[in-house]
Amino acid sequence: MAGERVLYFDTKRCVGCHACETACKIENGISPGPKWIEVVQQVVPREDDGWTIEFMPLNCRHCTNAGCITACPAGAIGKRGDGVVLVNRALCIGCGECLQGCPFGAPQFGPGGLMEKCTLCAHRPAGSPTACEQLCPVGAIRSGTPQEMSLHKRSSYLITAIALSASQGR
Amino acid sequence: MKTIRKKEHILILGAGAAGLSAADAIRTASPDTPVTVVSGEKGRPYARMALPYYISGKIPLEGIMTREEKELARQGVTYIAGDPAAGIDIDRRRVVLRSNRKLPFDKLLIATGSVPEYPEMLAGTEAPGVSHLWTLEDARQIKRLAHEGSSVAVWGAGFVSFMAAKALAGHDRKVHLICRADRILRRVLDAEAADLVDRTLFEKDVLCLKNTNVEKVEVLKGGRKRVVLNDSSELTVDLFIIALGTKPNIAFLEGTPLAGKKGIEVDEYLETRIPGIYAAGDVAVVSDCVTGERITPALWSTAVMEGRGAGLNMAGARRRCDLALLMNVVDFGGYSAISIGHPLTKDAGAEVFQFTREEDRSYRRFVFKEDRLIGAIVVGACFDAGFFPMLIRRRVELTRDQKDALLRQPWDMASLLMSLPSLMQAKDLV
Amino acid sequence: MISFNEKRCVGCYACQVVCKMEKGFPVGVFGITVLKGEEADENGVFRPVFRTSLCRHCTEAQCVRICPVRAITRDQHGMVVGTPEKCIGCRLCLLACPRSVPDFTGAQRVSKCNGCVERLQVGLQPRCVASCPTAALESVTRQELSEKKRRGYLEKRWERRQGTGTPSR
Numbered sequence A: 001m002a003g004e005r006v007l008y009f010d011t012k013r014c015v016g017c018h019a020c021e022t023a024c025k026i027e028n029g030i031s032p033g034p035k036w037i038e039v040v041q042q043v044v045p046r047e048d049d050g051w052t053i054e055f056m057p058l059n060c061r062h063c064t065n066a067g068c069i070t071a072c073p074a075g076a077i078g079k080r081g082d083g084v085v086l087v088n089r090a091l092c093i094g095c096g097e098c099l100q101g102c103p104f105g106a107p108q109f110g111p112g113g114l115m116e117k118c119t120l121c122a123h124r125p126a127g128s129p130t131a132c133e134q135l136c137p138v139g140a141i142r143s144g145t146p147q148e149m150s151l152h153k154r155s156s157y158l159i160t161a162i163a164l165s166a167s168q169g170r
Numbered sequence B: 001m002k003t004i005r006k007k008e009h010i011l012i013l014g015a016g017a018a019g020l021s022a023a024d025a026i027r028t029a030s031p032d033t034p035v036t037v038v039s040g041e042k043g044r045p046y047a048r049m050a051l052p053y054y055i056s057g058k059i060p061l062e063g064i065m066t067r068e069e070k071e072l073a074r075q076g077v078t079y080i081a082g083d084p085a086a087g088i089d090i091d092r093r094r095v096v097l098r099s100n101r102k103l104p105f106d107k108l109l110i111a112t113g114s115v116p117e118y119p120e121m122l123a124g125t126e127a128p129g130v131s132h133l134w135t136l137e138d139a140r141q142i143k144r145l146a147h148e149g150s151s152v153a154v155w156g157a158g159f160v161s162f163m164a165a166k167a168l169a170g171h172d173r174k175v176h177l178i179c180r181a182d183r184i185l186r187r188v189l190d191a192e193a194a195d196l197v198d199r200t201l202f203e204k205d206v207l208c209l210k211n212t213n214v215e216k217v218e219v220l221k222g223g224r225k226r227v228v229l230n231d232s233s234e235l236t237v238d239l240f241i242i243a244l245g246t247k248p249n250i251a252f253l254e255g256t257p258l259a260g261k262k263g264i265e266v267d268e269y270l271e272t273r274i275p276g277i278y279a280a281g282d283v284a285v286v287s288d289c290v291t292g293e294r295i296t297p298a299l300w301s302t303a304v305m306e307g308r309g310a311g312l313n314m315a316g317a318r319r320r321c322d323l324a325l326l327m328n329v330v331d332f333g334g335y336s337a338i339s340i341g342h343p344l345t346k347d348a349g350a351e352v353f354q355f356t357r358e359e360d361r362s363y364r365r366f367v368f369k370e371d372r373l374i375g376a377i378v379v380g381a382c383f384d385a386g387f388f389p390m391l392i393r394r395r396v397e398l399t400r401d402q403k404d405a406l407l408r409q410p411w412d413m414a415s416l417l418m419s420l421p422s423l424m425q426a427k428d429l430v
Numbered sequence C: 001m002i003s004f005n006e007k008r009c010v011g012c013y014a015c016q017v018v019c020k021m022e023k024g025f026p027v028g029v030f031g032i033t034v035l036k037g038e039e040a041d042e043n044g045v046f047r048p049v050f051r052t053s054l055c056r057h058c059t060e061a062q063c064v065r066i067c068p069v070r071a072i073t074r075d076q077h078g079m080v081v082g083t084p085e086k087c088i089g090c091r092l093c094l095l096a097c098p099r100s101v102p103d104f105t106g107a108q109r110v111s112k113c114n115g116c117v118e119r120l121q122v123g124l125q126p127r128c129v130a131s132c133p134t135a136a137l138e139s140v141t142r143q144e145l146s147e148k149k150r151r152g153y154l155e156k157r158w159e160r161r162q163g164t165g166t167p168s169r
Helices: A019-028 A069-072 A097-101 A131-135 A146-167 B017-029 B048-054 B070-076 B135-145 B159-166 B191-202 B300-312 B387-393 B400-408 B414-418 C014-023 C062-066 C092-096 C117-121 C127-131 C142-160
Strands: A007-011 A037-045 A051-059 A077-079 A085-087 A141-144 B010-013 B034-039 B077-080 B085-089 B096-099 B103-106 B107-110 B112-114 B130-132 B151-155 B174-178 B206-209 B214-219 B225-229 B232-237 B241-242 B245-246 B276-281 B282-289 B325-331 B337-340 B350-357 B362-369 B372-379 C001-003 C032-040 C046-053 C073-074 C080-082 C136-138
Touching: A007 A051, A019 A037, A019 A051, A037 C142, A051 C142, A069 A077, A069 A097, A085 B387, A097 C001, A097 C142, A141 A146, B010 C073, B017 B107, B017 B300, B048 B135, B048 B159, B048 B387, B048 C046, B070 B077, B107 B232, B107 B300, B112 B225, B112 C092, B130 B135, B135 B241, B151 B159, B151 B232, B159 B174, B159 B241, B159 B325, B191 B325, B191 B337, B191 B362, B225 B241, B276 B300, B282 B300, B282 C032, B300 C062, B300 C092, B325 C092, B337 B387, B372 B387, B387 B414, B387 C092, B414 C032, B414 C136, C001 C046, C014 C032, C062 C073, C062 C092, C127 C136
Parallel strands: B010 B034, B010 B107, B034 B077, B107 B276, B130 B241, B151 B174, B151 B241, B174 B206
Antiparallel strands: A007 A141, A037 A051, A077 A085, B085 B096, B096 B103, B112 B245, B214 B225, B225 B232, B325 B337, B337 B372, B350 B362, B362 B372, C001 C136, C032 C046, C073 C080
């Protein structure tokens, strides 16, 4: 859907500082164990036979056809109007079927035994940035609709293009 | 979840399904709130629903007890037994018990359940062996009097009378079920299902007298009872059990704004019109999740759900829990008849589908309205019956194809229902 | 919990059989049930799909809450277990369970999966898991499963990008 909010990552920018994980834990008061967002590093080969490290964040993707929603027998998971997939903890029975239905392993289970996961900081007023986005020191995380993301990418491309042509003296 | 301030005293009237579920819920949400549970009956709390099974000897007396005193103490719940509430002083926020003991409260849950109707014509025939099957005391008396080879008459053809008749069947006892209507369990089963149940009852030596009513009951010398029926025939029995329905137990609220005609009116959080006073279980008037009608379902399952919801709300949550699903099960050991929702609706727009399988006496009736399942009767094979309450309660809208697929294999819907994406419609997201 | 990977299941019913042998459930009652269904792919060709009906030992187990005689309880290992001797056969657990798991077919009393606690304690896998020839069933904690799926997703992603090496944390 056009207006659905997503979390966008610039894996080229991420330096693996795990600030987003901390920000998320503090913002949402998550108990030890579950990680709503988790950044993992990966060694990838470069074209010139060298190696480089890339970081990949793992969190709920707020899918359009979310597997967790279909899997939940208690009807506790649903999609909000702005595309955010949320779990109603009053209805959750903690059966773990959402985890079976999720290809990303996003649903987490803390000591309380009920499902918890990224809410795209749904408790914040509409339009405000998420905690991870706010705290990311390199601006690798952005939340917004795909249009906003597209606009952001286009403008950053333009900036790079202009900078590049300037440096080459054209 | 917000927890309430310490030392806010919660009083629960009634130690049945609703009362104890509420106490449990308050304990999980707020471990240090003082909670007092008042039971009108003596002794430990027990499950009224299980009384027929105690009479039939399927489980021992210990088996129907829902809490041990030790356990209540460990939970930090003060338990007062054998002292029913006699009145309530709303302005001074306290409840007066029958012993004139006064209990103050900050928050009150009324979960006093229901009491059986006692027909006026039976006035004067109080004697051992003429009783309801309602309290543990009744059950003990019935168990004592129902010796081998005795004869029993059960007046009424609802859930309790059915359970009583079934519990007493066997052991050479002659059991008569006196049924005013033309079939048993008229409110929950249709004619086909009732017929199957009837056949099974008959095999268990329960004789169902249909279209029959009791004219007069006399206690004979020696303790037997003569029951005169409206077709002028007579039955002489050792035990006469009355089960003509129940009404909410709210006599002690007489004169307060809480007492309504049907029961205690509550909002969607089970709070009454007086802030801080809640009601749950058989006394609370809640909404039917299919029709939206205001009803007092008087069922174990709804009482548990409401009790829990009211408990959480009293402990500071804000959880909507006033939608009740009607659900009745009668069982004969391995064989059962389950009625969920409104299978007997008179609604003109409802589509009815019936399926019969003779070899194992299975029968199913599904009632759809506008592609939503609104009622089901499942007799016999029942392993996928657990899906139907969910379909009905959540008012799941099926597509034409899904509905057709389900009805193509009416005896095994489990695999289809497990993969039905539209089952999942979460509301009230947090 | 016992995780079920429907892509791997071939519908051999081994889990169903060994579970019954292990637990000695009455005739007609199964602790785990494999359900066969069919599904059309994009070309309209049908293929079989398998699902399992097994107890998830839910945190907020509805069956435990509704049982009037406490015949279904949570034991000290966190498993939801049934005590047939206490059961009155009222079937409320069946109607309360969103997956219709407690099985009463032809039986008077509840018989259900106890998560094979006795096997777990001596370091064995639950019987159904141990018997599964295609490893469609796995015995994992929920956090382990999440970890596993996250790792699986990353590996797949890296494979697609033709990278090598494994993700580390």
